[in-house]
Amino acid sequence: MRNLSNAAHPPWCLRGSDCAGRNDLHLSRLIGTAVRGDEVIQVRIGLWRMDVGPTPPSGLLLELSAGADAERWPIDLAQSRSLAHLSQRLVRRLGPGSTRAA
Template sequence: MNNLPNPLHPSWCLRGPNCAGAGDLHQSRLIPAAARGDELFQVRVGLWRMDVGPTPPSGLLLELSAGAESDCWPIDLAQSRALVHLSGRLVRRLAPTPARHVAA
């Protein structure tokens, strides 16, 4: 797909069959999140952008899978930013904070 008509084709897109015309859906490679192999659910994250309108919607693409079943969920940019912030706050509540050394 090197001859794509879209001059604004993002460099991170895999250039698959969904991004070769009007209303293109661009998707990046999905990156596994902490894949150890023993999780019940697998989580992968990537980027997406749809070429529609003057400001194309974009954000994170989450893929959740259990066994052979998987679902992809596009999350818009505002929700993606909020998710990063909120998930960091929530995870800090779960994980113990390392002890800080106080200079005497």
Template sequence: MSNLPNSVHPPWCPQGPACAGPNDLHLSRLIGTAVRGDEVIQARIGLWRMDVGPTPPSGLLLELSAGCDVERWPIDLAQSRSLAHLSRRLVRQLGPGSVRAA
């Protein structure tokens, strides 16, 4: 497997210092998910792609934090699609008013 040139950035890549470093990893800006701001665990989501091989692996990047403790979890594209579908289905089970129209 050969690495793709670093000059090939996905359109969502801010091309900053966190992008395409020694491991050729592209990260989008993370979007916060907190609604009220008083959650104990903060969740943010973004995109990732690693430039390796003919078909670069990509998917969602989940960041969960509590205080100073931050964990980042890259989830591949197939799992990301499944997670999006399953989470909508599960949230609907919480009851009326639990899901806002996008």
């Protein structure tokens, strides 16, 4: 694969060292999700796209870390949409201050 021109980058692509390299992988900035900042597991979320084939696979990129150890999990678009819908539904079941299990 080759490096892509700036015109081929999605608007959210960082165009850094991780972008459009050997695998033509585009990554967005990761956004932290911690509310208080003292959580044991830190979660960050972003976007990814890999430029292969006629329909490039894309979706959400989850980064989970505990201390210095971080793992990144690319989730495809169909699963990303389902995760967004299901997580909203499950969180609503908790409600404010609720401790009910989903």
